[in-house]
Amino acid sequence: MSALTFFRAVLRPTLLASTTATNRAVLGRAGASCATAFSTTRRSSTQCDAGQGPSVSADEVAKFSRMSADWWAPEGHFQMLHQMNPARVAYLRTFVPSHLGPAVQEPMAAEGRASEAPPSLKPMSPLDAMVRPFTGLRMLDVGCGGGLLCESLARLGGQVTGIDASFDNIQIARLHAQQDPRLSDHQATLTYQHITTDQLKTAGTQHDVVTSLEVIEHVLQPDQFVQDLFELTRPGGLVFLSTIARTPLAYGLTILGAEKLLRMVPEGTHDYHKYLLPSELTQFTSRAGGRVLDLRGIWYNPLQARWVLMDPSLGSMGTQANYILVARKL
Secondary structure, eight states, X not given: OOHHHHIIIIIHHHHHHTSOHHHHHHHHHXXXXXXXXXXXXXXXXXXXXXXXXXXOOHHHHHHHHHTGGGXXXXXXXXXXXXXXXXXXXXXXXXXXXXXXXXXXXXXXXXXXXXXXXXXXXXXXXXXXXXXXXXXXOEEEEETOTTXXXXXXXXXXXXXEEEEESOHHHHHHXXXXXXXXXXXXXXXXXXXXXXXXXXXXXXXXXXXXXXEEESOGGGSSOHHHHHHHHHHTEEEEEEEEEEEEOOSHHHIIIIIIIIIIISOSSOTTSOOGGGOOOHHHHHHHHHHTTEEEEEEEEEEEETTTTEEEEOOGGGGGGGOSSEEEEEEEEO
């Protein structure tokens, strides 16, 4: 499929369906230039992937590079992630403001922990705090793919950097962000880098919030990967991780059901042996210098075609398949 055909058949209809009438006019004018940009920058996965670091799997990077054109097609290979994103964002909105937002700076100071609040945060009005709760926070999304989560975080005020080991993923993420005036007008709030955690660590930059959602089950050394995430997080900052538990139920739902029977995702997307039990991920987090604040399941409701955050009081009963956690760096 040529770059222009790809844009007309996949990206442009997706963007048009999700934007306002004003944005549609912008997209119509930008269509040809975007297709040209994608054609100019796209390279084969064997030439373009960062692929450097103990956790990076070249096979996994190549696999997702081949599917990169599908990132912003809601009915495509990443349909489940599109449906999951609202629940993931809701989870971040629950924990980030309460632990790092301006509203908690005074209580923290009273408890002698004022250093946990980022110095860049300024008091906000109740409306601003509700509409853009991540304002002033430096946020890093590791394994950002096409930018599904990154764009949501940026729209909520975060200063977001998305990184991915796949060059094609990064190009799609950049291309899509350029089409939204709400993001392109504030380009400094959302940036993408074709780089790995191992490479990014050399810059010495730390972030208030680090996310890596539905990624760790695709890396080679999950314990080292978690260590990298915490090294990229400032003391007192938050790390969000989500993955799939290594249980018979998870195998039935994600591989036998979603891959082999229903064909909701391409066969081979998941490797059951790379799934992590909540106890294992909690142990990796502790070794990396973090303390888990919350851990709960995320379950798919097929009747409503959406994902639901489970009550944490369900304990292990709620984390038999997909789950998410947040931890503070000590």
